[in-house]
Amino acid sequence: MIEFIKRLKLSYQVYNFFKKKDLQHNEKLYKKYGLNKKYYSSISSKDFEGLSNGNIEPNIERLKADPAFQQFSQASQQSLKQFNELGYAVIKDHFSVAQVDAVNNAIDELIESQQVKFRYNNKKIMFAIHKSEVVRKMAYDVPLQKMLHHLVDGEAVLFQSINFVHEGSEQKTHSDTLHMTTYPLGGLIGVWIALEDIEEDNGPVHYYPGSHKLPYFLNSAFDNEGSSLMLGEKKYADYEAMIESKLNNYSLEKKLFTAKKGDILIWHANLLHGGEAHLNKLKTRKSMVLHFFERDSICYHEVTQRPAIMKY
Ligand SMILES: O=C(O)CCC(=O)C(=O)O
Secondary structure: OHHHHHHEHHHHHHHHHOOHHHHOHHHHHHHHOOOOOOOOOOOOHHHHOOOOOOOOOOOHHHHHHOHHHHHOOHHHHHHHHOHHHHOEEEEOOOOOHHHHHHHHHHHHHHHHOOOOOEEOOOOEEEOHHHOOHHHHHHHOOHHHHHHHHHHOOOOEEEEEEEEEOOOOOOOOOEOHHHHOEEEOOOOEEEEEEEOOOEOOOOOOEEEOOOHHHOOOOOHHHHOOOOOOOEOOOOOHHHHHHHHHHHHHHOOOOOEEEOEOOOOEEEEEOOOOEEEOOOOOOOOOOOEEEEEEEEOOOEEEEOOOOEEOOOOO
16 A cells, blocks of 8 residues: 555655745746746656757866866866766865865764654665764865866755765665756766775766766656556666666766865766775765755656755
8 A cells, every 4th residue: 555655646746735835946947948837746757758958967177167166186177077978977186185084074963862863774864964064074075066167067065965974885786867857858967075085895886977968867767657647667776777787888987086184976867877885884975975866957866756846
């Protein structure tokens, strides 16, 4: 019965109905794209079939012309310039040890005072940005956010933070666009910050350079579109298996992001990535992921077909 309710689109629409303040901005966008939808309606990539507005492309020329670009090291500038080709950028040494220590202390305090809980297999602290000014300050780092604006060719708005402490996600290879989807596609960007040194044995992130140029594999790629009343019935494991089989068709190199405390990895909405196994459980795996949506895109969640709750 619970499974049935979870697949019933009406359950989500009732929830959405009470979130008017956070969803009503979509009605203007639905109108712009000729979609006959209310703020509380379900939405998925199927609704955009036949529309051809193109995808969002990183605006590297605007990025290079921004004075904030000069604040980054030569190596980071080089990496940012290659974002379009490779689908990721590495910014070494961005945050100082003092800045990172302040965030780690803030997270410890939030845990101790039970203001946050570990969720999703006890691995993730969600939305610490809403609980701590120190965490928020890191997430809204000005030069970084300026770069993100250009990489989504618009205005990058912070949607969520995820903090890891004891373990990484150990999540199989995926594209964030399945979880946080946009129309036009490409209006999402991921930022991963090392809050301590991360080596091969404490669950580094892995990624496939260039994989962002593959098609966006959404519900239709694993037969999960569902019907007008129900969500698709496939499991997340079916999505992971589909991605694995797609990867077998392409000869893409797999890279690990072993990082020093304060380093950053930025990834494109469609870059295939995941978390390696955390082999040495004596080590922690302190890190923070930030996901930003492009402000003028329709932002939603493909699997649950829910519009994203945006706190503008
Ligand atoms: O930190 C990790 O293990 C991976 C996180 C990730 O894949 C994500 O947030 O999309």
